[in-house]
Amino acid sequence: MRWVKIDIPLPEEDFVKMIKIDGKKLCLVKHQHKLHALENNCPHASGLLSAGWCKNGNIICPIHRYEYNLETGKGLPGQNDYVEVYPIEEQEDGVYIGLPEGFWKRLFS
Template sequence: MLQWYKIDKTSSYDENRIYEVEVGSNRICILHHVSGWKAFSRKCPHAGASFVTGWCEGEELVCSYHRHRFNLNTGKGCTNQGNYIKIYPTRIENNELYVGIKKTRSFFTQLFK
């Protein structure tokens, strides 16, 4: 089940610039892309570099550290990379951005539900 979190101050965010935001207890990156809002992992799985210093080329996110590329819609890394990033769903409601994060339940919550 998804929990939706409102992202504040998005009206001040530049298009095609990557921002790191706190969503619940997670830190993720968001981007106001030409095709809409994108939300994804904050670090590259290859070497752990922050995507904040990265950029987009078309529908691909490029890590600034080793130039690894990831599809902004699927999270899949380019051919021969063998890695991927997490893509989070986004939605607009009343001109406000929301990001969906999957609720995780602790072992005890699941045990005693």
């Protein structure tokens, strides 16, 4: 696991936004005062989850409204899919996202 610091200021209020780490895109969410990081592309047809919104602990893809749990990445029953979620740690000097080794190679190969 490699911990990467988020190098942009984060709003106090809830948000859904795209962030770049090492030039690659992730979806960063603050929902009910808790941060979540997940892959940015919806597995259904590559909609951008960072253009979506949150409801009841799920992020909703803006294209066909598939929903994914922010904690587990699991899609709703019947969707039979999931998104990758990544751990977040808030430390004294900032917020870090934990990326598995080989993360970018696996995500973009």
